[in-house]
Amino acid sequence: MKDLLQRIKGCTHCSAHLPLGPNPVLAASERSKILVIGQAPGTRVHASGIPWNDASGKELRRWLGVSPDLFYDPTVFGIIPMGFCYPGRGKGGDLPPRPECAPLWHGELLPRMPDIQLTLLIGQYAQQYYLGKSRKKNLTETVRHYADYLPEFFPLVHPSPRNKLWQKRNPWFEEEVLPVLRFRIQTILQASQRR
Incomplete structure (x- = not known):
């Protein structure tokens, strides 16, 4: 793995x-238990080299109910985006992750992470790649039907501040989905502490 x-x-x-040039950002270990597959680093993450080191990361950790120390322990959380480098800006925000990245590296990484018990698919690019035709008609419906993809995958909307309006329009996410997500995370963490 090293x-x-x-x-x-x-x-x-x-x-x-x-x-901004290449600066692949990820964190992984052979002992990672939970895998976070997001989109691609933004400019702040590109500059720091620390995944999810921004407002989106703070919100994601709130969703998961975990501290930064736990989130950044690669023996607990593996963090592998669809695109490892900042892709640049488009009209409506950052460009999509580079399409070459996941096919090039995910197939080598995942077999080296045999202890993964849950994979969080954050945003449409991760869901499209890993769920394929089993996705629902849109991201909202895929997230609403998260239970269809358990126990392997847990699809989530992106925790970006840009998605606050989506969360307001979809209160079921905070009320119904996040408690299940936190319960699954805590179950995995407790089981790994007993080993």
């Missing part, structure tokens, strides 16, 4: 398309 992480961090595969 050699693979070094190879990924040195990747320049799509550097010609990256306005």
Whole structure:
């Protein structure tokens, strides 16, 4: 795993398309229990090199009910985005993750993480890649029917401040989905402490 992480961090595969240059951001261990698959780093994460080190990350940790110390322990949380580098800006925000990234590296990473008990699929790109045709008609319906994908996957909307309006329009997410998510996270954490 150590050699693979070094190879990924040195990747320049799509550097010609990256306005800030390559800086792959991820965290993983052979002992990771919960896998977080998001979209791609924003500018703040690109600058710091720390995944989810922004307002979205703070909200995600609130959703999960975990401290930053626990979230950044790679033996607990593996953090692998769909695109490891900042993709640049588009009209409505950041561009989508580079399409080359997940096919290039996820297939090498996941077999080296045999203890993963739950994979959080955050946003449409992760859900499209991992759920394929089993996704519902849109992201909202996929998240609403999260139980259809358990015990392997837990689809989530992106915790970006831009999605506050979505959360307001969909109160069932906070009331029904997040308690189940926190319960599953706590169950995994408690089981791993007993080992």
